[in-house]
Amino acid sequence: MNRKDFIKASAILAASTVYLKSFAHPLTSFNQQIRVALIGANGMGWSNLNALLKTNRAVCTVLCDIDENVLQKRANELKERGIEVKTCVDYKDVLRDSNVDAVIIATPDHWHCLQFVDAVKAGKHVYVEKPIGNSIRECEVMLATEKKGNVIVQVGQWQRSQQHFQDALDYVHSGKLGNIRLVKAWSYVGWKKNIVKKPDTAVPAGVHYDRWLGPAQKRAFNPNRFHFEFRWFWDYAGGLMTDWGVHMLDYALMGMKATTPKSIMATGGNFADPNGAAETPDTLTAVYEFDNFYIQWEHALGMDLGPYDRTHGVAFIGNNGTLIVNRNGWEVIPEKDGGPAVPLQKSSDNGLEKHMVNFVDAIVAKDKGMLKAPLEAGAHIAIFSQMGNVAYRTGRKIYWDKGKQRFTDSEANKYLAAPYHNGYKIPHES
Structure with missing residues (x-):
């Protein structure tokens, strides 16, 4: 897949109204709890985990965060509720853990792409915070990776479940x-x-x-x-x-x-x-x-x-x-x-909690079509929003070439990809 996937991803918007019309019901035949790890335990990540645990069909097995102060605080809070978890600072330790079925990625935006690609390749189901990527290029890479994986991916656009x-x-x-x-x-x-x-x-x-x-x-x-x-x-x-x-x-x-x-x-x-x-x-x-x-x-x-x-x-x-x-x-x-x-x-419902129910339902049914916020939808709106930022940073009126899937302005195209440093490289689409 390449930039042409942007147009293909756009088609999800029409389908989104169909996704939103029927909410999945809890699967009463489901007995096994999904084992979930949280990568990024501060702020929204913590809210996401708690909403997922409220489904009563998931259990947290691992917490991961680069701030050991946050990590210990959250582990203690879970322990007070009778939930014992492993802790780590390297997200790759999470992905190597056989006691993890799904991960919540709630790290800063510039980490989403790398962690997502590694999680999908490791065979983990993923709930990834919005925006899914920190550049248009990252969104394209994530779309290509998800297509080749056999996992369920829900994006944190939880209003789609309200x-x-x-x-x-x-x-x-x-x-x-x-x-x-x-x-x-x-x-x-x-x-x-x-x-x-x-x-x-x-x-x-x-x-x-x-x-x-x-x-x-x-x-x-x-x-x-x-x-x-x-x-x-x-x-x-x-x-x-x-x-x-x-x-x-x-x-x-x-x-x-x-x-x-x-x-x-x-x-x-x-x-x-x-x-x-x-x-x-x-x-x-x-x-x-x-x-x-x-x-x-x-x-x-x-x-x-x-x-x-x-x-x-x-x-x-x-x-x-x-x-x-x-x-x-x-x-x-x-x-x-x-x-x-x-x-x-x-409003009469809790969108985040319903979003997590939908995530679990889709995992159990092994049906991506059930998702309220599939990756294609998250990629499309992330790219759309990035376009606004690119227009601001160039100070120009910019135009999108649908055929080439890039801007017609060379200055705008400089912002298609976020620069990578410290030996890191953006993953290849393949």
């Missing part, structure tokens, strides 16, 4: 909104303030820093670049665009049954604190052009008053009215002479 998001899509597809010419998607993160510059420090005790860096450029340890804060630096991630954008833009695309944009342009910067430590923009607007409509993404750190007084969401703006959906629910605001209003339809 019923109210599907209900909102059904309304959009009903045509009641009339002609939709504009879709807005956004994330305003008021609780996250600017990152003040901090001096480099010695590596904290218990932290295996070289393992944390992996393929990223060698730098002195700085607390601003570690744990949660890594996402604001290009070495490791893509800022809010690939953190929240992959969630909201995913639904923008499914609502419009759209795949590849004709052009992308973006503008923004670190306007809240030009002297801060972050590299990724704290304020950004990106516009994706399609034939008869466009999708607009915007984000801002340090403020909550986003469009329609919501911190995050997607708005489908039609001639008859606007449908707004986010994690809390959905509603329709009619135009003056449009259709009837639909009051807020609140």
Whole structure:
């Protein structure tokens, strides 16, 4: 497989609405628990593991993290619940363990591709956090690897398992909104303030820093670049665009049954604190052009008053009215002479927990078609979001060549792949 897989992966968007319509039921005939290992035990990884354990059809056997402080803390928390686990700092030890059936990859973005490829080759089922890769090239490699493996792969786009998001899509597809010419998607993160510059420090005790860096450029340890804060630096991630954008833009695309944009342009910067430590923009607007409509993404750190007084969401703006959906629910605001209003339809389920049930069901049934967020879907939206970042970093309006599966601009193509350092090399598609 090569870049042509992007177009093939795009087809999953149309199928996604079918996946979302029917939720898998627990398999009552299933007696054996899935043995799972967590790679990256801080933050979202811990949430993922706990949601998986709530299915009562999985048991944690191994915890892996390069920070022994986090590792011991999580192992102790599990022990208090009667769960004894092995611990390690090298994820390859996890993949060699015969007592592991599936892994959760919840490490920083720049590690996803390497760990995913190794996990699939080791025959482990994988739950991988979003965005699946830290570049367009990494997403392509992961798609090719998954095709040759015989494992189940679920991406952490857990909103795909929430019923109210599907209900909102059904309304959009009903045509009641009339002609939709504009879709807005956004994330305003008021609780996250600017990152003040901090001096480099010695590596904290218990932290295996070289393992944390992996393929990223060698730098002195700085607390601003570690744990949660890594996402604001290009070495490791893509800022809010690939953190929240992959969630909201995913639904923008499914609502419009759209795949590849004709052009992308973006503008923004670190306007809240030009002297801060972050590299990724704290304020950004990106516009994706399609034939008869466009999708607009915007984000801002340090403020909550986003469009329609919501911190995050997607708005489908039609001639008859606007449908707004986010994690809390959905509603329709009619135009003056449009259709009837639909009051807020609140969310009534736990998307992450349902997502894990779906993951387990697919493993037991050995059926990739059951997945709500298969790798193809995760790759497509990760690539789509990366396009917005590439437009921002080049400062140009860029165009995607469907035939060559690359940008028409040589400057933009420099960002197709993230650079690898320290002796690491991006895996080959074969």
